[in-house]
Amino acid sequence: MALPHVFVARRIPDFGLEKMAKYADLDIWPEQLPPAPEVLRQKVKNCEGLVSLLTDRVDASVMDAAPKLRIISNFAVGVNNVDIPAATARKIPIGNTPGVLTEATADIAMTLMLAASRRLTESCEDAKAGRWKTWEPLGWIGQELQGRTLGIVGMGRIGHALARRCHFGWGMKVIYTSRSPKPESDQELQARQVQMSELLQESDFVSVHCDLNETTKGLFGAEQFAQMRSHVVFVNTSRGPVVDQTALAQALRSQKIFAAGLDVTDPEPLPPTHELYSLSNCVIAPHIASATVPTRNAMARICAENLIAGLTGQKMTSCVNPEVPTRQS
Numbered sequence: 286m287a288l289p290h291v292f293v294a295r296r297i298p299d300f301g302l303e304k305m306a307k308y309a310d311l312d313i314w315p316e317q318l319p320p321a322p323e324v325l326r327q328k329v330k331n332c333e334g335l336v337s338l339l340t341d342r343v344d345a346s347v348m349d350a351a352p353k354l355r356i357i358s359n360f361a362v363g364v365n366n367v368d369i370p371a372a373t374a375r376k377i378p379i380g381n382t383p384g385v386l387t388e389a390t391a392d393i394a395m396t397l398m399l400a401a402s403r404r405l406t407e408s409c410e411d412a413k414a415g416r417w418k419t420w421e422p423l424g425w426i427g428q429e430l431q432g433r434t435l436g437i438v439g440m441g442r443i444g445h446a447l448a449r450r451c452h453f454g455w456g457m458k459v460i461y462t463s464r465s466p467k468p469e470s471d472q473e474l475q476a477r478q479v480q481m482s483e484l485l486q487e488s489d490f491v492s493v494h495c496d497l498n499e500t501t502k503g504l505f506g507a508e509q510f511a512q513m514r515s516h517v518v519f520v521n522t523s524r525g526p527v528v529d530q531t532a533l534a535q536a537l538r539s540q541k542i543f544a545a546g547l548d549v550t551d552p553e554p555l556p557p558t559h560e561l562y563s564l565s566n567c568v569i570a571p572h573i574a575s576a577t578v579p580t581r582n583a584m585a586r587i588c589a590e591n592l593i594a595g596l597t598g599q600k601m602t603s604c605v606n607p608e609v610p611t612r613q614s
């Protein structure tokens with residue numbers, strides 16, 4: 286019997302592709318850049334499965350172009366690139382890759398916190414440019430983490446993992462906003478759930494870990510930055526659209542806040558001419574938080590498991606719309 290046809294929207298680690306190839310006839314997009322929307326619609330025409338990335342917008346038009354589609358396996362934990370209601374309405378389950386990238390992502394949030402608070406990139410660039418003339422008693426003064434207050438926005442898996450690092454490593458006090466109480470964070474980290482206004486006013490470091498949804502789009506704007514303390518270091522590893530970047534640039538330029546560290550922006554890639562790049566108190570990484578060998582392999586494994594389960598009518602490792610059952614052809 287012919288294997289089901291699956292479009293894989295970019296080359297992911299072989300570890301996952303080899304597993305998938307036992308169950309599916311794979312059409313792997315060979316380019317470095319994602320397929321254009323019209324190419325994606327054309328590619329999925331005869332597909333029963335789609336392996337998408339966060340750079341692929343999987344909307345109703347893509348699903349309607351693929352009448353045989355039975356599974357969307359997203360190579361990411363964040364699924365804001367997929368129209369979930371549209372998939373659910375068409376009885377297409379969506380897989381994602383939670384958990385396995387939690388520690389790697391928390392590491393990058395930590396790295397950005399340290400780099401931005403200690404002015405690492407600007408001082409290193411200054412030295413490289415030949416402007417390091419002497420040791421300066423008043424030079425490159427930054428912020429210290431020890432004993433300060435960390436505000437986590439979205440105390441989920443990654444938020445908790447960052448808070449654990451900060452609490453046990455730097456003795457930081459942890460406060461957070463969340464859609465529901467997090468007793469495990471309260472207990473393990475002596476953390477406390479607060480209202481957003483209290484978090485903004487009390488935190489020395491604010492780190493964003495919520496998913497991008499209708500309640501978090503534009504969550505950080507001029508009003509929120511205005512409430513922060515002037516020595517605040519703001520970190521975002523969630524999704525770019527959670528932050529109004531014009532308001533962030535203004536807060537950084539006017540030194541309303543001390544610094545920012547971003548792994549995500551809106552758009553991605555951020556054009557090189559964007560103002561945020563010109564601000565010395567803004568550290569920007571190109572969405573690298575899950576980029577380690579074990580993490581990307583583990584993401585590829587779960588992505589393959591989800592695809593295979595979706596094609597064979599089995600229970601998926603992780604499904605974001607579990608009310609939709611998987612089905613065999």
Ligand SMILES: NC(=O)c1ccc[n+]([C@@H]2O[C@H](COP(=O)([O-])OP(=O)(O)OC[C@H]3O[C@@H](n4cnc5c(N)ncnc54)[C@H](O)[C@@H]3O)[C@@H](O)[C@H]2O)c1
Binds near residue numbers: 363439443497522549
């Ligand atoms: N930069 C990267 O490479 C990278 C890597 C992994 C994940 N991410 C992003 O991080 C997000 C979080 O991942 P996770 O595994 O921790 O997910 P998670 O679901 O465990 O955590 C997200 C938390 O945010 C909370 N939340 C949602 N809306 C909120 C709101 N309005 N206010 C406060 N809290 C809210 C949720 O209730 C949940 O507790 C992903 O959705 C993804 O967008 C980015």
Ligand SMILES: O=C(O)[C@H](O)CO
Binds near residue numbers: 361364574
């Ligand atoms: O959501 C995700 O998984 C990240 O943004 C990429 O690993």
